[in-house]
Amino acid sequence: MASQNPKQKYGTSIYKEGLEDWxxxxxxxxxxxxxxxxxxxxxxxxxxxxxxxxxxxxxxLASSWDPDFVLELGTGYGISLxxxxxxxxxxxxxxxxxxxxxxxxxxxxxxAKLEPNSDRVExxxxxxxxxxxxxxxxxSLDRKELMFVDCDKIRYPEILEMxxxxxxxxxxxxxxxNVLWHGRIADPENQAPxxxxxxxxxxxxxxxxxxxxxxxVGDGIxxxxxxx
Numbered sequence: 001m002a003s004q005n006p007k008q009k010y011g012t013s014i015y016k017e018g019l020e021d022w023x024x025x026x027x028x029x030x031x032x033x034x035x036x037x038x039x040x041x042x043x044x045x046x047x048x049x050x051x052x053x054x055x056x057x058x059x060x061l062a063s064s065w066d067p068d069f070v071l072e073l074g075t076g077y078g079i080s081l082x083x084x085x086x087x088x089x090x091x092x093x094x095x096x097x098x099x100x101x102x103x104x105x106x107x108x109x110x111x112a113k114l115e116p117n118s119d120r121v122e123x124x125x126x127x128x129x130x131x132x133x134x135x136x137x138x139x140s141l142d143r144k145e146l147m148f149v150d151c152d153k154i155r156y157p158e159i160l161e162m163x164x165x166x167x168x169x170x171x172x173x174x175x176x177x178n179v180l181w182h183g184r185i186a187d188p189e190n191q192a193p194x195x196x197x198x199x200x201x202x203x204x205x206x207x208x209x210x211x212x213x214x215x216x217v218g219d220g221i222x223x224x225x226x227x228x
Contacts, residue, residue, distance in 0.1 A: 027053075028053050031082065032114065038078065039079065042079070049079045053217045058087075058148065061223055062088055065146055066088070067088060068143035072097065075096045082111075085111075085115075094120060095121075098125065104123045136165075144172075144173075147174045149174065150176075156200075170226060
């Protein structure tokens with residue numbers, strides 16, 4: 001695999017120049033050979049996607065939780081979706097949500113190559129916050145659930161507030177991507193709405209006193225569990 005600048009492929013990296021790219025090409029095994037084709041398409045379109053190292057962590061967190069249902073908020077090009085698919089049981093239902101229909105179409109086309117005629121993934125073109133709200137409504141379903149949040153960063157605090165209010169009544173693992181926000185949140189001079197939103201996410205997380213783990217891989221993965 002030819003070396004690429006990680007800033008071009010995945011967005012600004014918190015690693016020193018070239019190291020993350022070497023990790024992805026030499027140390028991380030993709031679950032499907034064609035996943036690199038999807039990564040290349042994203043790079044050509046200059047669309048930021050989950051890094052391979054982050055994908056491997058996401059897959060581990062999904063596999064170790066062994067959910068019956070997965071809700072992904074932010075389909076993008078589907079790369080995180082395929083890491084999730086590789087890690088969960090064949091009978092695990094997955095709903096992936098994005099407000100951009102063109103992103104969903106890309107993910108659908110690649111999913112059709114992986115599992116032709118399968119209906120276990122529901123592709124939803126909608127607002128992620130609205131779907132999160134519906135998902136977190138009281139449910140009588142006895143199941144383990146996983147929520148992966150990788151949508152518009154402005155929505156991060158709003159979604160977390162909903163989770164903290166309603167998620168404690170279910171068996172739920174929550175995973176957020178981009179919680180280091182390219183290192184921007186460490187510099188108080190960065191005051192873009194997205195910077196403020198990710199800082200608020202961290203403030204809510206710490207003030208809630210939930211037990212969480214930060215995985216400083218890629219752009220940062222945050223994970224915490226609720227258990228009945």
